[in-house]
Amino acid sequence: MWVFRQLRPYYVPYLRTLTVALTLLGLFTAMTLLTPYITRALINSVLENHHWSELWPLVLALPLLSLTSGVVNFAQQYLNQDFSQKCTLRLRAALYARLQAHGFDYYDHEHTGNLMQRVTGDVEAWRTFWTQGMGEAATFTFNIVLGLVVMVTLNGRLTLFTVLLLPFLTISVMRLDRAMRPAYSRIRQSMSDLQTVVQENITGVRTVKSFAREDYALRVFETRNLAYMQYNVEAAILQSRYIPLIQLIGNLGAVMLLWYGGMEVIHGRMSLGTMVAFFGLLGYLTGPIQQLGFLVNLFAQAFASGQRLIEILETPDIVTNRPGAKELSPLEAKGDVRFEHVSFHYTESSDRLALSDVCLHAKPGMVVGLLGRTGAGKSTLVNLIPRFYDVQQGQVLVDGRDVRDWTLESLRRQIGIVPGDTFLFSASIFENISYGRHDAKLDDVRRAASLAQADGFIMELPDQYETTVGERGLGLSGGQRQRIALARAILYDPSILILDDATSSVDLETEYEIQTALERVMQGRTTFIIGHRISSLRRADEILVLDGGRIVDRGRHEDLVRRDGLYRDVFQLQFQGARG
């Protein structure tokens, strides 16, 4: 039940609709229970005792009753759907909000395919429970209660027989529930696994194709596909043990009724009409009992899915606003960045430091270059400034204040980053460039694009800025994608600009043009440039050379080329051939 308690906020606000729906459902059930009375009257007084005059009123009552109860039924169903859809609406929105809020560390370890399965499949299972489950549960209760009331009024002793079966029912139902919960968890998990394979093979389709690994992909897919199927079949086997049994127990009531009721009629203690009416009523009792197994299933599924949803909703974020965090106002932000003895590691254990004891001070307007071997920690270093991760030791300060003491949003609002792997959305180029600045006009966007040397090729596209680029920017060349990402960061108008190997796919000539253009942009902004090409770093005010998470050298280009070290090696490698 804890799942339902935890997820309360996603259905409690709409319980009023549900209450109305269920009340109507009760009314509907009561109305349908009138039918056996009419039938009894028809048999007893009309057919058996030949009061023919009562025939027509009674006969007409039947469709009339059905019509009115139909209207009630419709309203009930509609409200019930409205309720469950509103619940899912809210739940989906909450999940989305949580997914947006989860930090980088969360996504480092979660799979898109897995998350997708949760927000689609699991949400659906949860909804099904509320749509069908609540309706069924209520019908069940109403039918049992009202049915019993009517039965008692008709014949008390006969009722007793039927009630005897209830304990057996309860036990079977509880067993079923216990068996089904883990079964559904397995099904859900294997669906996630399946989804992940599909997702990866679609996003990585170029890799699959270039290695001609279609068959291999299909084989991997097939094992998971079969696992999913197998779990479903296993669940069905479990069900087949209990559900028919539950139905049988309900049906035994009918047999006893026939036998015992028959004797009562033979001995003249009960009329035939009553017995037939009893049969009708028994249908109202056994019908829902037949559905009971199904209801338990819905419940178990909702439980398994709800659990997986709670995992998204309740996983705490590590990077959050501290109490008392201050707003970094855009007008006052200067872009002063300081690292004081910063150490950082991604994993739990601190024996693999990604950064150790890093100190640096970038004054407003300064250009800081970062060079280092692959995996030296350059991206890690800059990722600490917008608090994509939090440091474990030392502190990062922006404008003289620990980044953790600024509110996350206002801090990130001051930092424009061009990441090493470009991501573009399925949207127009305009949308992609103005991603962080929804109020931007076309002129602003064009200006930013010009600075990133992107305006030229964009204007050559058929729809220019309205051209839709596919997911991850398919349909553009690598350098074109990078320049759009660059334009996006420029338009963001941050006081700290971070270019993480942002021109690696751009030719030297274009890079030169970008740099010249950026000179103006960089005025008054603190800029971090990560690059492997000397050309990208050459004009920085300070170049930091990283190795194994430490700063091993620092200085200007002129100083560094004179010193023996990593920087000079790189310089020579990159420039020696060209002079010849």
Next chain:
Amino acid sequence: MSTVTSEARPSWKRRIWAWLGSVERPTQAIERFSYQEDEEIDRPFNWAQLRRLLTYIGPYRGLAAAATAVTMVGSAMGLVRPLILLRTIDRGIGGHNQGLLDRYALAYLATYLLGWAAAGMQMRLTTRLGQSILARLRHHLFGHIQTLSLDFFDSRPAGNVLVRVSNDVNALGDLFTNGIVNLLTNVFLLVGIIVVMLILQWKLALASFVTIPLLIVLSTQVRKRIRLGWQAVRRRLSRINAHLNEAISGIRVTQAFTREDENQTFFSVINDRYYRTWMNTMRWSGMFGPMVNLTGAIGVAIVFAYGSTLVREDLASVALIIAFIQYVGLFWQPISLLGGLYNSLLQAMASSERIFQFLDFRPAVASPPGAPELPPITGAITFEHVSFAYAADRKALDDVSFEVRPGENIALVGHTGAGKTTVINLLSRFYDPTAGRILVDGYDLQSVALPSLRRQMSVVLQETFLFSGTIRENLRYGRLDATDQEIEDAAHAIGADGFICALPQGFDTGVGERGGLLSVGQRQLLSFVRALLADPRVLILDEATSSIDTQTELVIQHALERLLAGRTSFVVAHRLSTIQRADRIMVFDHGQIAEMGTHQSLLDHDGLYASLIRAQFRFLEGGPLGTRG
């Protein structure tokens, strides 16, 4: 002509119709993301499509037959019960015969016991049937998608494809698990009931069937709307899913640019639209059940009305009427089940429509049937007047011709967007040229079996992709039968083992989705090793070292010289240190080859290449950029 007053005060009838027919009004939200939507399909019920869907039962015919048989046993029990009841009342109770009553009660019990056994078996069989069919369909669909070429993937967000393989296929679950079997048994039951009723009292039977046409007329009105409704619901949902998928994979950008709030707004718009579309559909869908019940009630009324005259004329007994009422009740049960089934059939059709749409998509790039395998190649490559356009009227390559000798190292340079990657895309036959041909060892690329071609070529793509899994698994992707030792040797040759061994689990470290737990350069290194491990005849490197530091790059270059001696290679790069060693350099400009030659000859030529190279030295001029400069 409607007057002003009637405009202001619409009649009840009109109001109800307006409510039922209200199409969601387009919301004024700005369309921030664009996902290709499937067009509305307003065709009548498509029998051909249903038949096609049913072919998936094919291999499970035996299972389907068994499931149906078992289900029928269960329904037959339902058919027999009123008969026993009729006899019990007539002879046992009516005849005051305790012995008969006992016997009938036992028979009654027996029907339930048999039904119990049948139900258990039915559940197992139908689930096995349904799940087997789904697994087969999923396999078929995924297998087919794998054969599709890149034009298909270029135009669709991954989320869309994902939803078809999982959600749309699962939406057919109901149909295949219970639907088909229920359809058969219900039809059987229906026929059985009709026959029994006709035998018992044919006049009364015919009278109680009077309402069937009424039901048919009513339901056809509602059906079409329900069908269109469900289609719209699916479309809305697929949009939500496409966005979700992208929102998750692009989360890092969203957070960096603090776009969370606006995305939330966008999402609530599409979320809300889905809600409203659903509720609109419910208005029609919810009418179906009550309508069926009403016609059922009319049927019962007729049995009583007409039955009582029969009883009066002594043409029927009271017990017969009682049995008849049971039968009429039974009779409406399959009909309303069939109605529900029809509903789920409609939903299933909406999904299968979308599945078949994918299955009918033909790959633009495919080898002709029975294409011969490409024998081991030496690596001679010829482009003959090759032109290519990704989309009409925007040529990415324009009449490109060149010849490459076996074992030659070619560097492709040029401005971004000049067409370098496109050359590589054509060479690995991700796309086919719009004009001209490409020959490998004299074989036209389009005439040989595609896998045999790709297996002899390795491409390190500009955009690195790693699978979630361990480093070892990722490297082995290049050659599935590579031993651990071979994998480690390859990594060593490239200088990648240094960082790998520093990781906590070495080669068995997980890399995360898309390799997210590694640095960008490390990812690139791995994809490089993976390509080398494939031991290709032709190696294609599209900016394969753009994110790798210069020293490591040097290691790679020395390794390549050794490993690739005598093999053809294409290298796209912007770094001079990478380019200058090539045997020949091709300079691309706006989709054409502008210059071709060795490093030195091109420098002497003083054209585009020379100016590209000189750009490097321009960086050396001037001082630092910042304010301190």
